[in-house]
Every structure is written in C-alpha cells, then in structure tokens.
Amino acid sequence: MALNQSLFRLLPPLSFLFPYSIPSIFQRLGPNPLKLFIFPAPKFKFLTYYYSSLPLTLDRNLYNNNILHNVFEPESHYTSLLEKSTHKTHLNQVHAQLYAFGLQNNGFIITKFIHVSCSLGEINYAHKVFDEFPNPYVFLWNALIRGYSSHNMFIEAIEMYNKMQEVYVSPDCFTFPHVLKACSGLSAVEFGKAVHAQVFRHGLESDVFVQNGLVSLYARCGKIEMARIIFHQLDERNIVSWTSMISGCAQNALPSEALRVFGEMRQSNVKPDWIVLVSVLRAYSDAGDLEQGKCVHSSVIKMGFEFELDLRIALTAMYAKCGQVMVAKILFNEMDGQDVILWNVMISGFAKNGHAGKAVELFKNMMTRNIRPDSVTVQSAILACAHVGSLEQARWMDDYVYHSEFRDDICVNTALIDMFAKCGSVELARKVFDRAIDRDVVLWSAIIVGYGLHGQAREAIDLFYAMKSAGVQPNDVTFIGLLTACNHSGLVKEGWELFHSIRDYDIEPRHQHYACLVDLLGRSGHLEKAYDFIQKMPIEPSVSIWGALLSACKIFRHVTLGEYAAERLFSLDPMNTGHYVQLSNLYASARMWGGVAKVRVLMKEKGLTKDLGYSMIEVNGKLLAFRMGDKSHPRSEEIYQELEMLDRKLLEAGFVPDAESALHDLDMEDKEVSLCNHSERLAIAYGLISTPAGTTLRITKNLRACVNCHSATKLISKLVNREIVVRDANRFHHFKDGFCSCGDFW
DNA sequence: GTAGGGTTAG
Numbered sequence: 244m245a246l247n248q249s250l251f252r253l254l255p256p257l258s259f260l261f262p263y264s265i266p267s268i269f270q271r272l273g274p275n276p277l278k279l280f281i282f283p284a285p286k287f288k289f290l291t292y293y294y295s296s297l298p299l300t301l302d303r304n305l306y307n308n309n310i311l312h313n314v315f316e317p318e319s320h321y322t323s324l325l326e327k328s329t330h331k332t333h334l335n336q337v338h339a340q341l342y343a344f345g346l347q348n349n350g351f352i353i354t355k356f357i358h359v360s361c362s363l364g365e366i367n368y369a370h371k372v373f374d375e376f377p378n379p380y381v382f383l384w385n386a387l388i389r390g391y392s393s394h395n396m397f398i399e400a401i402e403m404y405n406k407m408q409e410v411y412v413s414p415d416c417f418t419f420p421h422v423l424k425a426c427s428g429l430s431a432v433e434f435g436k437a438v439h440a441q442v443f444r445h446g447l448e449s450d451v452f453v454q455n456g457l458v459s460l461y462a463r464c465g466k467i468e469m470a471r472i473i474f475h476q477l478d479e480r481n482i483v484s485w486t487s488m489i490s491g492c493a494q495n496a497l498p499s500e501a502l503r504v505f506g507e508m509r510q511s512n513v514k515p516d517w518i519v520l521v522s523v524l525r526a527y528s529d530a531g532d533l534e535q536g537k538c539v540h541s542s543v544i545k546m547g548f549e550f551e552l553d554l555r556i557a558l559t560a561m562y563a564k565c566g567q568v569m570v571a572k573i574l575f576n577e578m579d580g581q582d583v584i585l586w587n588v589m590i591s592g593f594a595k596n597g598h599a600g601k602a603v604e605l606f607k608n609m610m611t612r613n614i615r616p617d618s619v620t621v622q623s624a625i626l627a628c629a630h631v632g633s634l635e636q637a638r639w640m641d642d643y644v645y646h647s648e649f650r651d652d653i654c655v656n657t658a659l660i661d662m663f664a665k666c667g668s669v670e671l672a673r674k675v676f677d678r679a680i681d682r683d684v685v686l687w688s689a690i691i692v693g694y695g696l697h698g699q700a701r702e703a704i705d706l707f708y709a710m711k712s713a714g715v716q717p718n719d720v721t722f723i724g725l726l727t728a729c730n731h732s733g734l735v736k737e738g739w740e741l742f743h744s745i746r747d748y749d750i751e752p753r754h755q756h757y758a759c760l761v762d763l764l765g766r767s768g769h770l771e772k773a774y775d776f777i778q779k780m781p782i783e784p785s786v787s788i789w790g791a792l793l794s795a796c797k798i799f800r801h802v803t804l805g806e807y808a809a810e811r812l813f814s815l816d817p818m819n820t821g822h823y824v825q826l827s828n829l830y831a832s833a834r835m836w837g838g839v840a841k842v843r844v845l846m847k848e849k850g851l852t853k854d855l856g857y858s859m860i861e862v863n864g865k866l867l868a869f870r871m872g873d874k875s876h877p878r879s880e881e882i883y884q885e886l887e888m889l890d891r892k893l894l895e896a897g898f899v900p901d902a903e904s905a906l907h908d909l910d911m912e913d914k915e916v917s918l919c920n921h922s923e924r925l926a927i928a929y930g931l932i933s934t935p936a937g938t939t940l941r942i943t944k945n946l947r948a949c950v951n952c953h954s955a956t957k958l959i960s961k962l963v964n965r966e967i968v969v970r971d972a973n974r975f976h977h978f979k980d981g982f983c984s985c986g987d988f989w
Numbered sequence: 990g991t992a993g994g995g996t997t998a999g
Contacts, residue, residue: 385990417991455992486993521994556995587996619997657998688999720999
C-alpha cells in the first residue's frame with residue numbers, strides 16, 4: 244500500500260497519457276516495470292534504448308527505497324546528475340528516467356535540463372524537450388532563449404522571444420539580457436529599440452542587468468550616444484556597465500573614446516577585472532599604441548591575471564596588431580596551443596604584418612597537429628595566401644576549402660574570390676563566385692572589385708546589374724569597385740554616371756568615392772574639371788584625393804596644379820615618400836630639372852629615401868624576388884644573357900626606350916643602372932629561362948609600373964609569345980600579343 | 990536562472 248501511494252504521487256501525468264486504468268498497469272508490470280512508462284512520449288522513442296541500457300548513476304533499489312521512505316528529492320537528485328553530465332548520452336539517460344518516474348513536467352528539473360543541454364551544445368534536443376512541456380512558463384523560455392543567444396543563434400533567440408509573447412508569457416528581468424544580446428549580435432538596432440520599449444512596458448527599466456544589456460546593445464551597434472545616455476542615467480554602475488561601454492567603443496573603431504571611458508572608470512575608483520582589460524588591450528592595439536599596451540601587460544602580471552587564457556590571447560593579439568609579431572609568437576609558444584582563436588590571432592597577425600608566408604606555414608602546421616580550424620582561421624589563411632600572391636598556393640587553399648566543411652561558407656568564399664583576384668586570376672575568382680550558393684552584397688562586391696583590379700570594367704558593370712536583379716542592394720564598397728573598374732579601363736562616362744547614382748541607393752559617398760572620381764576626371768585630361776570638383780566637394784579633401792590629382796597632373800604635365808596638390812599632400816602626409824617621388828616625376832616629365840633637384844633636397848631634409856623597387860616571380864610554386872641590377876641569383880649569368888637577347892630583339896623590333904624615364908631614373912641617383920635591368924625585366928628573363936614555352940609569367944611589383952617597362956613588356960609578350968601578368972602597387976596588367984589589358988591607362 | 994571579453998571577408 245505504501246508503495247502504491249508513493250507511486251501514485253509520481254504517476255498522475257501518466258494516467259492522462261495512458262489508456263489503461265492504474266490497476267491494469269500494475270498487472271502488466273513485468274520484471275522491469277518502468278520500461279512500460281516510456282511509451283507515452285511519442286517524440287522520444289529512442290529513450291527506450293537508454294532506459295533499457297544501464298542508467299547513469301541510478302541505483303534502482305536505492306531509488307525504490309527512497310520512494311518507500313519518502314526521502315527522495317527528485318529536484319536536487321537531478322540537478323546534481325545534470326551538473327555532472329558531460330555528454331549527450333547522459334542527457335538521454337536522465338531524460339529517460341524523468342519519463343520513467345513521471346518527472347517530465349517538473350518545471351524546475353526541465354529548466355535545468357534545457358540549460359545543461361544548451362551548454363553541451365545540444366540545443367535542438369533542448370528545444371524538443373521544451374516543446375514537450377505543457378504550457379511552459381517564463382523560466383523555461385528564459386533557459387531556451389539563453390541557450391540560443393549564448394550559441395550565437397540570435398535569430399532563433401528572437402523567434403522564441405516573439406513566440407513567448409504570442410502565448411501571453413510575460414518576459415522578466417532574466418529574459419531581456421539575452422534578448423538584448425541577440426539584438427546586438429544581429430546589429431538589429433531597430434528591433435532592439437522595440438525591445439527597449441518592452442522593457443519599459445514591463446517596468447524593468449531599473450534592473451541593472453537589463454540596463455547593462457541596453458548599454459551593450461547600443462554601444463555594440465555603434466549608437467554610442469544612446470549608450471552613453473543610458474550609461475549616465477544608471478543609478479548603480481558596476482564593472483559590467485563600464486565594460487559594456489568600453490568594449491562598445493573599442494568595437495566601433497573608437498579606441499580613444501574607449502580609453503577615455505576607461506580613465507573615467509579608474510577615476511571613480513572601480514577596480515578593473517581581467518575582462519575589462521581585454522577591451523582596453525583591444526583599444527590600445529587599434530590605436531597602435533604599443534607602449535600603453537605594454538603597460539597593460541605589466542599591470543596584468545602585477546594583478547595576477549596572466550593565466551587567464553582569453554586575456555593572454557588578447558595580449559598576443561595586441562602585440563601582433565602592433566607589428567610585434569615575434570613577441571606575439573613567444574606568447575603563442577608559451578600557451579598549450581589548443582585554442583582555435585589563439586591560432587587565428589597568430590595567423591592573421593602574421594598575414595597582416597608582412598609575414599604572409601609564415602601565416603600559411605602556421606595554418607599547415609595546425610593541420611598536422613589535428614587542431615580543427617574554424618571559419619575565421621580559414622579566412623585568415625586565405626588572406627595570407629592573397630598577400631603571398633602565389634597562384635599555386637592559392638589553388639592549394641581553394642582545394643582545401645572545396646573539400647572542407649567551409650565550402651558553402653559565404654565569408655570563406657568571399658575571401659577566396661578576393662584571393663584569386665589578388666593572385667592574378669580573375670577567372671578562378673569567377674569560378675568560386677559561380678559555385679557559391681549564398682551571395683550577399685560583400686561577395687558580389689568582392690568579384691566586382693576583382694574585375695576592377697584587372698581593368699575589366701564591362702564585366703564589373705554587367706555583374707552590378709546582375710546583382711541588382713538578384714535583389715541584392717549595393718553598398719559603398721560595391722561602388723568603390725565599380726568606380727575603380729571604370730578608372731582602370733578609362734570609362735569616363737560610365738564612371739561619372741555611376742558616381743551620380745550613388746545617392747539613389749541611400750549611400751553617402753565617402754572620400755574614396757570622391758578620390759575615384761577625381762582620378763577618373765584627371766586621367767581623362769579634365770584637370771580643371773577635377774580641381775573644380777574638389778572645390779565643390781561637401782567633405783574636406785583627403786590625401787587620396789590630392790594624390791589622384793597629382794598623378795593626373797604628372798600624366799598631363801600640368802605643373803602649377805600639380806605643385807598645388809603636392810603642397811596639400813606635404814602638409815597632410817609629410818612623411819610619405821610616394822608624394823615626393825610623384826612630384827619629382829612631374830618635374831622630370833616637364834623637363835624641369837631644377838624642380839627635381841628641389842624635391843631631392845626636400846626629401847633629404849626630412850630624411851626620406853626613395854623606396855627600392857623589386858619584382859617577384861613565381862616559378863614552380865616558389866617565389867623569387869629581384870631588385871634592380873640584382874646579381875645574387877645562382878643563375879645570374881644565364882639571366883643576364885637572356886636579358887641581352889631580349890634587348891636585342893626589342894631593338895630589332897624597333898623599340899625606342901622612353902628617354903624621360905631614363906633621365907629621371909638617373910637623376911634619382913641610380914646612376915650605374917640602365918633601363919634594361921629594372922627588376923621587372925630581370926624577373927621576366929628568369930621566368931623565360933626557367934619555364935616551358937607558352938607558360939604564363941606572373942610577376943608582382945611593389946611599385947607602380949614605369950612607362951618604359953610597360954611598353955617594353957607589351958612588346959616582349961609578343962616577341963616571346965607569352966602571356967605576362969604583372970601586379971603593380973595598384974592593379975593588374977595582362978600583357979598579351981603586344982597589348983596590355985589596361986589599354987595604357989593606369 | 991541573468992549581464993561585460995579574445996580571432997573575423999569586400
């Protein structure tokens with residue numbers, strides 16, 4: 244009788260689900276009576292298996308005895324079981340037991356169950372369990388919303404938030420922090436504002452957790468002013484409020500503002516914890532302030548936070564971003580190297596700071612150590628390949644992606660398109676574009692920019708129309724791609740029209756757009772018009788705008804306007820060698836040798852030297868760099884023989900070297916150097932002797948193509964019957980049959 | 990049962 248009574252206490256839900264009367268259940272109880280209770284749960288038939296297999300820790304006799312003696316406390320029992328769970332099979336076993344003992348509608352246990360399932364990454368399972376629960380109340384909704392939000396499944400989190408309101412469950416102060424996080428994760432400020440209104444409607448506006456969520460939402464979405472207003476109204480500002488504000492500024496490219504807020508925080512005697520230091524480090528690294536970054540590093544050690552993994556990763560990132568990649572590598576080596584984000588920091592640090600080759604090496608190293616890369620790792624490795632510029636390396640990367648889980652990752656595909664375009668093959672970029680299933684504005688822009696880089700403006704414009712018919716709205720970068728494409732192809736009319744259509748798409752033209760237009764007008768000889776345009780611009784002209792005007796003045800030998808542009812450049816960007824060289828080139832083209840000398844003095848005064856030119860060529864997957872007059876290569880003799888032969892052929896074909904380039908080069912103190920061994924020519928000669936006939940030569944230069952080499956390369960492509968692809972500091976040139984894809988317009 | 994942090998495409 245005692246047994247019956249105890250069981251009855253646990254059984255009521257089953258009596259609804261089961262068509263048999265209670266006595267008949269007992270008649271049917273075999274040697275394993277509990278098994279029978281599994282069946283009422285139609286969605287969880289698999290639980291029979293878990294029930295019949297040995298349960299996790301349940302001692303059935305102990306359990307029965309506990310029931311008999313009325314001391315069984317299911318809530319604490321299952322809380323502790325769930326806390327010990329580390330695998331889905333544990334969840335299955337607990338779940339089976341809950342059904343077996345009729346605890347499947349115990350809100351407390353199910354809330355815990357959902358929470359644990361989510362933290363084990365079994366969110367779909369958690370959702371199914373949630374769906375089985377009759378009329379879930381706010382705790383269960385919160386647990387599920389939290390699960391989605393903490394796994395960056397923001398859309399699902401917001402869907403659940405909407406659904407809970409449809410069934411008239413009121414959100415509470417535990418709901419909003421997660422919903423607000425989801426809004427900021429989606430950058431959905433407008434929706435966030437609606438949620439903000441709901442906060443007031445439910446009278447939760449003075450809850451500090453909710454307030455911090457709001458500060459974080461507005462700050463992370465770039466609405467710093469709004470964040471500040473809420474922040475200043477807070478009655479109680481804790482370290483989380485400060486961190487929300489600081490990280491918001493840091494993430495929105497406002498490092499100095501972030502640091503100012505941090506200063507305020509220190510003034511109000513709030514003690515920093517290690518989490519806030521992560522954002523402070525980010526701010527210092529974005530501001531490029533290595534010295535202050537180092538100070539934070541020493542504070543970290545003083546405060547005893549040096550073993551916090553995430554903080555160490557932030558420190559590594561700081562050194563890497565500030566160009567101290569070798570210091571970063573030391574920190575990297577000190578850690579056990581299992582964390583993917585740590586690898587990402589190091590790979591992108593190498594890739595962006597002139598060690599692209601090392602970045603690729605590190606990625607391969609990671610593969611051999613069986614550490615699973617994520618999408619960011621792959622994107623960083625692809626970026627590294629783009630910087631290396633080796634097409635063979637690029638193909639390897641593409642092959643890797645094609646056979647990996649990242650094949651349909653939109654960001655990875657965008658990076659691949661960019662990589663192929665930068666490695667000289669817009670055709671392969673197009674292949675990636677064609678196979679991409681998902682295409683957003685960034686992916687479309689990548690291929691448009693790619694065509695622009697290669698001077699194929701028609702393709703770029705066609706794709707622009709295709710993009711619009713696919714229902715994708717262009718953005719500011721799309722237009723930069725289109726305008727540079729027009730520049731590189733000399734499509735003045737199209738460029739002009741495109742520029743004037745920017746505002747039709749609700750896009751405010753930025754410096755770069757104006758610079759493109761100045762470039763376009765300037766190159767086509769409309770110098771006065773370009774100057775007029777600069778005068779009438781609604782924004783203050785920047786370095787790139789005056790730079791565009793100066794280089795146009797050089798082409799058309801407009802000295803007075805060029806001098807004016809150069810003056811503006813020298814005041815805005817005094818230490819950039821490029822501007823001085825441009826002005827010197829302008830004087831040289833106008834045969835004003837006095838001017839050339841004047842610039843040289845100016846450069847000496849500032850301690851500036853001309854950047855040395857070099858060219859790289861890829862042969863059999865290996866990159867080789869040549870400097871002007873380089874004789875360091877083991878096959879140097881052969882290279883110079885080939886060079887002489889090329890020169891002879893050029894002369895026979897009637898090639899006349901451009902005297903101006905010669906003069907100004909000599910004037911730039913490269914006295915012993917004649918035209919024929921510009922680094923570009925050396926690379927071509929090496930390519931010719933080390934590859935089979937007909938192979939395309941791929942060359943990368945650090946400077947812009949010089950007039951003389953450009954016309955020589957055109958002719959060489961015809962004489963030796965090779966396609967030669969040259970990437971200069973600005974764009975690609977495809978030389979074939981005596982012509983260049985740029986149409987001599989660069 | 991709650992909130993803040995590290996890597997990141999054009």
